[in-house]
Amino acid sequence: AASTKTALDEAAAAYMAETGRAAVLSYAGSPALARQIQLGAPADVFISANPGWMDVLQQDRLIVPASRLDLLTNRLVLIAHGAGAAPLDLETADLGALLGESRLAMALVDAVPAGIYGKAALAALGQWPSVASKTAQAANVRAALVLVASGEAPMGVVYATDAAAGSNVTVVAVFPQDSHPPVIYPAAAISSGNAAEAQTFLNYLRSPVARGIFLRHGFGVSDP
Amino acid sequence: MNAEAAWLGPEEWQAVMLSLRVSLWATLAALPLAVFVAYALARWQFPGKQLLNSLVHLPLILPPVVTGYLLLMVFGTKGPVGGALQQIGIVFAFRWTGAALAAGIMAFPLMVRAIRLSVEAVDPKLEQAAATLGASRALCFATVTLPMILPGLIAGTVLGFAKAMGEFGATITFVSSIPGQTQTLPSAIYTFLQVPGGESAALRLTLVSIAIALIALLLSELLARRVADRAGGR
Amino acid sequence: MNAEAAWLGPEEWQAVMLSLRVSLWATLAALPLAVFVAYALARWQFPGKQLLNSLVHLPLILPPVVTGYLLLMVFGTKGPVGGALQQIGIVFAFRWTGAALAAGIMAFPLMVRAIRLSVEAVDPKLEQAAATLGASRALCFATVTLPMILPGLIAGTVLGFAKAMGEFGATITFVSSIPGQTQTLPSAIYTFLQVPGGESAALRLTLVSIAIALIALLLSELLARRVADRAGGR
Amino acid sequence: MLTVSLRHALPGFGLDVQFEAPPGVTVLFGRSGTGKTTVIQAVAGLLRPDQGRVALDSELLFDTTQRHWLPPHKRRMGYVFQEGRLFPHLTVRQNLAFGQWFAPRDAKRESLDRVVELLGIGPLLQRRPGLLSGGEKQRVALGRALLSAPRMILADEPLSALDEARKAEILPYFERLRDEIGIPMLYVSHSAAEVARLATTVVVLQDGKVQRQGTAAEVLGDTAVMPAGVRAAGALLEARVASHHNDGLTELDAGGVLLFLPQIAKAVGSVVRVRISAHEVILSRQPPEGLSALNILPGTIEHVRTGGGPGAMVSLQTPAGRVLARVTRRSAQALGLEAGVECFAVVKTVSIAPEDIGGGG
Amino acid sequence: MLTVSLRHALPGFGLDVQFEAPPGVTVLFGRSGTGKTTVIQAVAGLLRPDQGRVALDSELLFDTTQRHWLPPHKRRMGYVFQEGRLFPHLTVRQNLAFGQWFAPRDAKRESLDRVVELLGIGPLLQRRPGLLSGGEKQRVALGRALLSAPRMILADEPLSALDEARKAEILPYFERLRDEIGIPMLYVSHSAAEVARLATTVVVLQDGKVQRQGTAAEVLGDTAVMPAGVRAAGALLEARVASHHNDGLTELDAGGVLLFLPQIAKAVGSVVRVRISAHEVILSRQPPEGLSALNILPGTIEHVRTGGGPGAMVSLQTPAGRVLARVTRRSAQALGLEAGVECFAVVKTVSIAPEDIGGGG
Numbered sequence A: 001a002a003s004t005k006t007a008l009d010e011a012a013a014a015y016m017a018e019t020g021r022a023a024v025l026s027y028a029g030s031p032a033l034a035r036q037i038q039l040g041a042p043a044d045v046f047i048s049a050n051p052g053w054m055d056v057l058q059q060d061r062l063i064v065p066a067s068r069l070d071l072l073t074n075r076l077v078l079i080a081h082g083a084g085a086a087p088l089d090l091e092t093a094d095l096g097a098l099l100g101e102s103r104l105a106m107a108l109v110d111a112v113p114a115g116i117y118g119k120a121a122l123a124a125l126g127q128w129p130s131v132a133s134k135t136a137q138a139a140n141v142r143a144a145l146v147l148v149a150s151g152e153a154p155m156g157v158v159y160a161t162d163a164a165a166g167s168n169v170t171v172v173a174v175f176p177q178d179s180h181p182p183v184i185y186p187a188a189a190i191s192s193g194n195a196a197e198a199q200t201f202l203n204y205l206r207s208p209v210a211r212g213i214f215l216r217h218g219f220g221v222s223d224p
Numbered sequence B, C: 001m002n003a004e005a006a007w008l009g010p011e012e013w014q015a016v017m018l019s020l021r022v023s024l025w026a027t028l029a030a031l032p033l034a035v036f037v038a039y040a041l042a043r044w045q046f047p048g049k050q051l052l053n054s055l056v057h058l059p060l061i062l063p064p065v066v067t068g069y070l071l072l073m074v075f076g077t078k079g080p081v082g083g084a085l086q087q088i089g090i091v092f093a094f095r096w097t098g099a100a101l102a103a104g105i106m107a108f109p110l111m112v113r114a115i116r117l118s119v120e121a122v123d124p125k126l127e128q129a130a131a132t133l134g135a136s137r138a139l140c141f142a143t144v145t146l147p148m149i150l151p152g153l154i155a156g157t158v159l160g161f162a163k164a165m166g167e168f169g170a171t172i173t174f175v176s177s178i179p180g181q182t183q184t185l186p187s188a189i190y191t192f193l194q195v196p197g198g199e200s201a202a203l204r205l206t207l208v209s210i211a212i213a214l215i216a217l218l219l220s221e222l223l224a225r226r227v228a229d230r231a232g233g234r
Numbered sequence D, E: 001m002l003t004v005s006l007r008h009a010l011p012g013f014g015l016d017v018q019f020e021a022p023p024g025v026t027v028l029f030g031r032s033g034t035g036k037t038t039v040i041q042a043v044a045g046l047l048r049p050d051q052g053r054v055a056l057d058s059e060l061l062f063d064t065t066q067r068h069w070l071p072p073h074k075r076r077m078g079y080v081f082q083e084g085r086l087f088p089h090l091t092v093r094q095n096l097a098f099g100q101w102f103a104p105r106d107a108k109r110e111s112l113d114r115v116v117e118l119l120g121i122g123p124l125l126q127r128r129p130g131l132l133s134g135g136e137k138q139r140v141a142l143g144r145a146l147l148s149a150p151r152m153i154l155a156d157e158p159l160s161a162l163d164e165a166r167k168a169e170i171l172p173y174f175e176r177l178r179d180e181i182g183i184p185m186l187y188v189s190h191s192a193a194e195v196a197r198l199a200t201t202v203v204v205l206q207d208g209k210v211q212r213q214g215t216a217a218e219v220l221g222d223t224a225v226m227p228a229g230v231r232a233a234g235a236l237l238e239a240r241v242a243s244h245h246n247d248g249l250t251e252l253d254a255g256g257v258l259l260f261l262p263q264i265a266k267a268v269g270s271v272v273r274v275r276i277s278a279h280e281v282i283l284s285r286q287p288p289e290g291l292s293a294l295n296i297l298p299g300t301i302e303h304v305r306t307g308g309g310p311g312a313m314v315s316l317q318t319p320a321g322r323v324l325a326r327v328t329r330r331s332a333q334a335l336g337l338e339a340g341v342e343c344f345a346v347v348k349t350v351s352i353a354p355e356d357i358g359g360g361g
């Protein structure tokens, strides 16, 4: 997944420094990468932002099931335009009324993980019916963030990692973890790839150094 | 493709109709401006000509996502142009008009290039002849140049229309994807392709999209042939 | 933009050079075929002409992502064509050649259209005159038609090059985004836009991309003017 | 009256002309590449000369010193181009009507039907110009200019692509334009016959300069300047129609001398002009008898000019006006032709070509 | 020899011609729009006729019954187009050289320098065709065709845009092509003088059909068919150069009759042909005396033809051949001209135009 670029680049650099072996990283959307693997991409490891695509590859026996692990986690937050927006209580606030004529920026609610999770969370909180017709669905989380940052949409649902670095936006609420399926970035070795090399890299990503890097970039790391 | 699959759901139909509307408006609205710019680039010398030329080509050069961001900055309700237009009731953000604007801007360089080539192929001697017969510059253009560039105009329009039908990156970035408002065919196709198992739906919509564009293409070829026949065997 | 920001990292330089290589190869390799197809569409009547015409326009009509998937299916190592070519040592999948293929295919309709318009503007009477002077069809083409369509050829090439420089959707879908191999400028820009804080890097690359394309554009205009001057004041 | 004064430099060619075109037809005469088309283009406004001034009657068309420039579409010049320039996307009928669309409402107009009939292009009206033969194209181009209600006609070799019979049909039409409608014309031609018949004034161009300007009679009678050489030399006589005879001859009175010509469709009393080519005149010292030639003009030799060639140009003052005769040096000597000698000019009735007889211009 | 047989239907126009063009120059003569260009295009291979057969000597160019079709570039026809068709992207020099690039190595070639000098286009060599005057374009087009080492020349009104002096310079070149190089030509022309001078054979077209075909003498002498009307009628005499005189005259022997003409640049003993226009011949019952005309041919009247007009065409059998004289009916009556009567034809030396004298074809 492209959204992990900075963190993974740093981890790969550390891996290189430690082992002397280079990891070549190709970033693209999960569906594109998954299809490329289905059609013979010469890759060793797949890291996805969407467990669904990992499941597909697993069904197709394209990954080594034993190597699959949940590498990273993330949190879903509600952001608002402007630097000093006031916090908001998701349980009590009427998002629909707050939006008025304007729109709530999200990733595609039926297609992209952040959108799917966001829709589930809003539904669980009883907010979905009032905002369903007011969503502006962007192609991915970053685009949703831009809509809020530019002020085009007053509020949006994005990942915590994106919100942290975004200028001109404020996190006004964090969605409760139980309001939506966990945000998980699974990783696995690809069966047609170099299994040993893949396992070494995956192991490294779970090392304390790598975990430190991920945490620094705002990701959560699931327990080993 | 079985009968059930071929049938489009209401939201999909919406996307088809919206795409048609967006593309038609984008092409038609861009056409007069494209003709003007193409004519100016082909025939006139003026300061800033190369700048204009570069500006026209920008949407082609830039990754569509970047174009989308730029549109957002300029034509969004908070943008300099978008803000001003909002005062007089013209809003692009999150409206189908915004999708048409994005599609039109992406199609613009293709239209200008095709038309410009045609203008350059018109012998200025014929325009001179029209002038001696009493036609002012504007009338010269309307009665001689315009009919003679029709093939390029048609080619440019169909290129533009096809591009507008396929445009996705700039559109979704600028106006996102709101069903019935800004969810065009390509946005819908993209959505389907994001989820595992969405391929068949995506394929259905892709075929619809191809069919529409090919019909436009065929019509344009027919039209162009009639125009060429009209202009006679030279 | 301060000096530090203007400076490109090694990976960014790689993307710039790769984009140049991919776009140049894509345009140059597509050019002869584009000329041939444009000539055939402009001058010949043959069965399947409309089919060919439609096929040429497809990459314009389809959302680039779809084109990318189709390329992956056909030219991937598991695909019918890609598999066969692999036997003779030609591999597109996940190589810069694949990026060039994708860029070339996306640029193809633009090149064909521009060249076709130019061919249609060449008076067949001049080709006839060349024939009576002993020039066979091929020589006629080389000595009369080709020099006379140079403006369209240049226009088509620069359009194609600009499109190839900006191409992103089909490329990343087909050959992914592997630094030094398939990560072109637009892919790099896209990736930067996906990560928090990547905007300034994206902006830098965008400016580089614009600069390259504009230089190509200016060169083409200069070239076209020289060609037009050579062909004299009519 | 059109006054023209132009100076323009082209790579490898310089134009520097001044002339006046009084009402009637001014023929620009000169060899290929001497600047005739360039002059016409400047008058039409299609070429902006480096320096110069062109005025039609009291209206200034342009003047570089005053920075005045009337654009071509406001000049209303009926320009017949040397190469046709028909609009390929319009039918012949639409091409013809093109100028009418833009003509001022109150302008004198020719009728489409009349022009179509005159030019014999009726069957072509629905065609596209691409399918016309060379002569057909030129006729349509001529019609288009005539129908645009022009204030002046600029005709650049309008007849050169036409066959003799067609030329003979169209020339009288130009005469009528000149005489009846009184529209001024600037007319490029290579043909001495056309010059003689149409020209009020002749401007001879050579290498971008005016070599000679004068009335048709003056210029045609001047062997030194006629660019087409001695064969184009000849006299122009003015004569009045005296009577029409039953046997198809018309009797003219030229200063008391009677001339017989093939039927001329002019009323008795009207004035015509007759070109008599110098090479068609036979001289005789005695009044000749028993000849088939009907026209005999008595006169006195003004002068005899000989050059390097075998010929001599004899200029004869007759009651009808000056007549030129080109004879061999041998004959001139044998007959003792020299200034002051009285002799007779013999001219055949039929040797005066129809295109050499025109209404007085 | 070129044998042509064509049938082709165009909307509004049908072509149906058969003719043979023996070695020499075959002139296609006819009014505007009668199909001359169409015939030439079919011979060149630019038009595929519905039916027909064209063969040059023993080589079949095409035959619709045999489905044989030689493409234009293999026919090696030097086509001078009515509208020039110069290549706008090449300089004049490159245009001229164009055909040379593709000519077979062993073909007889004209030299570029010679053609350039002849056509007077030396100063234009570096220019682009867009900047040439009308006549200049046509001269370059002519040069381009001549330089392509053609087996046959197809010339579609090659001289009509040229001035008289230039025509007079270029015509002898065509004669030399005909006589010295022996290259066959199909030549479209409106001008009786060109026909008389160049034509071996004349094919008269009317409305897409062959109206008359014959030798130049036959066709020019036939007043019924000459499309240009009676003025084009005239006799063609063959004569041998007898001697050149000091005063610039050349003496010819035409069947025992002596004719004096302005200097002809041919060796003594060579055969030339002289066209004598019917309208320039004066008839006399007595041997005329004291006239400036030097040529007097005695003869017997074969017949006198009169039509509706004021003229009569008198056909006279002389030792030099048949001479035509066009006189008025009035003169014919006055002089008692009728079949069997003896009389004298008087022809001025200088009235025979230079373009009417040609090498025997």
Ligand SMILES: Nc1ncnc2c1ncn2[C@@H]1O[C@H](COP(=O)(O)OP(=O)(O)OP(=O)(O)O)[C@@H](O)[C@H]1O
Pocket: C233, D010, D011, D012, D013, D030, D031, D032, D033, D034, D035, D036, D037, D038, D039, D082, E131, E132, E133, E134, E135, E136
């Ligand atoms: N744009 C130009 N640049 C350079 N030379 C030019 C240009 N236009 C015309 N000429 C030259 O100027 C000269 C005069 O041209 P123009 O067309 O006026 O001749 P013309 O008298 O009409 O000849 P013709 O009887 O052959 O038509 C020619 O030698 C021509 O080649």
Ligand SMILES: Nc1ncnc2c1ncn2[C@@H]1O[C@H](COP(=O)(O)OP(=O)(O)OP(=O)(O)O)[C@@H](O)[C@H]1O
Pocket: B233, D131, D132, D133, D134, D135, D136, E010, E011, E012, E013, E030, E031, E032, E033, E034, E035, E036, E037, E038, E039, E082
């Ligand atoms: N493609 C065509 N379709 C219909 N009619 C045509 C076509 N080409 C020529 N014609 C007509 O055929 C006739 C013969 O044309 P052609 O060009 O052979 O005439 P031409 O004898 O060369 O005349 P000119 O002396 O005026 O050049 C004309 O009436 C012309 O309009």
Ligand SMILES: [Mg+2]
Pocket: D036, D037, D038, D082, D156, E133, E134, E135
């Ligand atoms: Mg001219």
Ligand SMILES: [Mg+2]
Pocket: D133, D134, D135, E036, E037, E038, E082, E156
């Ligand atoms: Mg013709």
